[in-house]
Amino acid sequence: MKFMEGNIIKPEEIISPENLVYTKTSLMTDKPLSFCPGCGHGVAHRVIMEVIDEMGIQADTIGVAPVGCSVLAYEFMNIDMQQASHGRAPAVATGIKRCWPGKYVFTYQGDGDLAAIGTAETIHACNRGENFAIFFINNGIYGMTGGQMAPTTLPGMRSSTTPYGRDVALMGNPLKITELVAMLPGTYSVSRHSVHTPLAVRKFKKAARLAFENQKLNKGVTFIEVVSNCNSGWKMTPNEANKWMEQNMFPFFPPGDIKVNGELVSKPSKTS
């Protein structure tokens, strides 16, 4: 109407609580993210913090940051956190949860951390059925260290230590650790997601909420893999990296539910 009357709408009239459709959660600190532009870590960080915010469990949540790109998670997540040595986040989380069984505990780990150096801690925490959540960011590479081959590097994929591509005969096979932990009796919910499209982010957020809701049930580990890009390590633009991820990572690491409420899903359902 104001327009009809020839008035100009002032910014203060637009910026008002009733027009607000989205706001940054207070559980993300004001520190600018140190991740490369286009990286999935920032979105994954934000989604997990939004879930904790919406559930109102900040005062009861303890996170564990590992070694790798996510080592500085505590700089961005406005919650109590412990920094673990390389690969040991599930052991650290076990110590915390056993001492505070009523609190919400999660680890946030990369592929080198979780599926190489920390394989024993990952498998045994999952097998014991510890009541915490594991967020597993899989970008097929050691990001922070400079793009070396990870346990999840695809066959033929180039990295700084496989400059001619991963030769499976020489370097072994990539490890599908998510499918592996789904076989263990201690995991209650296992799924694979991505954060490169709005739809994928919404699905990941639903799963992330479940990761905290499940802790009230005391039925074991909720394990969520996020297949992500590493455009710096892959030496691609963000858009190229996301396309490459869809075309190459998803066929090997298909998104979808792998275990729901303690039951294996026969075929992973396509979610993206």
Added chain:
Amino acid sequence: MKGNEAFAEAAIRAGCDAYFGYPITPQSEVMEYLAAQQPHLRTGMVLLQAESEVAAINMVYGAAGTGKRVMTSSSSPGISLKQEGISYLAGSQLPCLILNVMRGGPGLGTIQPSQSDYFQATKGGGHGDYRMIVLAPASVQEMADFVKLGFELAFKYRNPVMMLSDGIIGQMMEKVELFEQQPRMTKFDQSWATTGKTPDRERNIITSLDLDPARHEVHNRNLQAKYQKMRENEIRFEAIDCDDADYLFVAYGSCARISQKSVKLARAKGIRAGLIRPVTLFPFPEPVLAQMAKKLKGILAVELSSGQMIEDVRLAVEGNVKVALHNRMGGMVPSPEEVFDALIKSFSI
């Protein structure tokens, strides 16, 4: 009661909140005793057998970060595996108690007693500049008493404390008077611990990382100032027949028990010998040795190693008295007579 069992019983009685461990000879009785006692029923104490020593020390790290009384135990090869975690605990300034029931090395070595982890325990066994208070029990009684003392010191300095025992003290049986059951900490200083961020405070972060070199130097200087306070306030030792001594045995743990008899053998033959038993290996009782040095005719360090503690003895006396070594290795243990003979030969008495 065995030394290892006394340690385990004392852990429950000291109000320990959690124990994480992995079996290794000669200290497996610790976890076996705890399991039989069902500490979750007695006091609510958490007991968990981990998948490795590496996992166990990191469980200790996580649990210690919640501000609770936490402990682990192992023996030499297992303690080597824990070193990275101990370095993180020291860097993050977390209190905990670690028992090392030493066996012979290097490598898999032997399951027989040894004192060859002295350097590792007292000089910072993992990476980085750090120290921890090291208590050396010489009896089953002290295997129990030092648990309580160890926790007190760990929380006083927010630092790991190690009890450096050996296969003899861990396995031998003696009478022991146990202290009364202490309450588990229900109210404790949680101001630094990860308990969940509430609106009235900033978030608590347990970390040893700081990428800013200037800030990290300050952190290192603060740690060193803390270790200096330990040197000033926490030296503990036992002096036996030292007042008129011409010759001194310096020995800790099981070797101190043996040397105590050697003192008697010497005294019976008219040789005025005494014994200084360091109870804390870090901080090392340097002042008392420095003070006595000029009055002495000789010091014999007695160790189950190639000669590790003797370096601290030499540093303490600064060349003012001759220091000799009598040692056994690989799981062998000297008799009191053998130690006495070594004194006679070393100083041509």
